[in-house]
Amino acid sequence: MTDLTNSFLHRKNILNNNAAVQEIYKQIGFLGVKFDGKYRFTKQQLAYFFEVDVRTIDRLLEDNKDELAASGYEVFTGVRLRLLKDLYTSIVTIDDEDDINVGLINHDADNEIIGSKASSAGVFTYKGFLNVGMLLNSDKAKSLRSAILDIVIDVLNTKLGGNAKYINQREEEFLPSAIREYNYRQEFTNALDFYITDNKFKYSQLTDKIYKSIFKEAAKEYRQILKLSSSESVRSTMYSEVLDLIASYENGFADFLRKKSEKAERKLSLSEAHLIFSDFEEMTEAIYKPSKEKARSIMASRDMAFRDALHEKLKEYVREVSSDDFNKFLGEKSISLEERLLENKDVFLRLKDR
DNA sequence: ATCACCTGTTTAGCCTGAAC
């Protein structure tokens, strides 16, 4: 069970998920005033919402300064504070009382939202508000947490139609990468045909070598972790960055193998090919290191956030998923492969006519 | 009118102690 209060990663993965944050804003209904394009809440408003003392929010700020600053907490001073104060007073005076959100009402005369003489004020954004809710322990915060989790799960389900297996296909880059990789895969299998003596295991064994070199798992392990059935293709679940790297490996190794075979002036045995792969791996280690690390981190982090799958061997590579990534896979631009193919139909038709 | 200083308010940070 995810415990938000003690998992920085899980908190980040929710706060970076813009689609979910928007949905939470709609459903929770704790409305703030818009300032600089973001909804803002003062410390007092948060304390009131969570039914804790203002000092408790202060403590939280002390202990989690960096995290909350990253979620949009700021101390307003000078001109910006002046503008914010004006905004609050104009809202409170203009709006009909019934329309004013409970968070905005001056519920206690001694405890204004921002004291008129305040020279600085701690201000949260909506993300900051949610972040506080994930760290506090008040009953209000607990119920907010469970609501947040419900909504996040709901958003994932609606966006993905309950199937996260092919979420990798929802970004723009997937299709071109898959097509490129398909072509290099052919180079690779052709090379295996030409330069390695007949052996029915050669494709799968050398493919596994590539997988293991890149993300430490053989196809079988990968299949288990993502709970793929035997009829489902492993590659159709891979992220574009991983596919690109596999394509590099396949193309590079195909060429390397050709040279070795031509030099020896004969076909090579599968066991020789395994040794040659080790040479290839050693030779390219420094070149591939950065892309390999990126691919591992992408795979481990995204699969954790989107597929709830843990790659045990890539544990140390799990990071937070960036908000860019959430947009890529769940945002406006993300669409299923079917839709993407329809969208690109013209391109394919043109290619076909050639 | 301008400058330096004073005053009141708020936050940050540290500590203690009560309640669960």
Added chain:
DNA sequence: GTTCAGGCTAAACAGGTGAT
């Protein structure tokens, strides 16, 4: 043991005041 409340102080700051 953990969580929350409250006391305290230093520092930051806006707005006042009063001397020049």
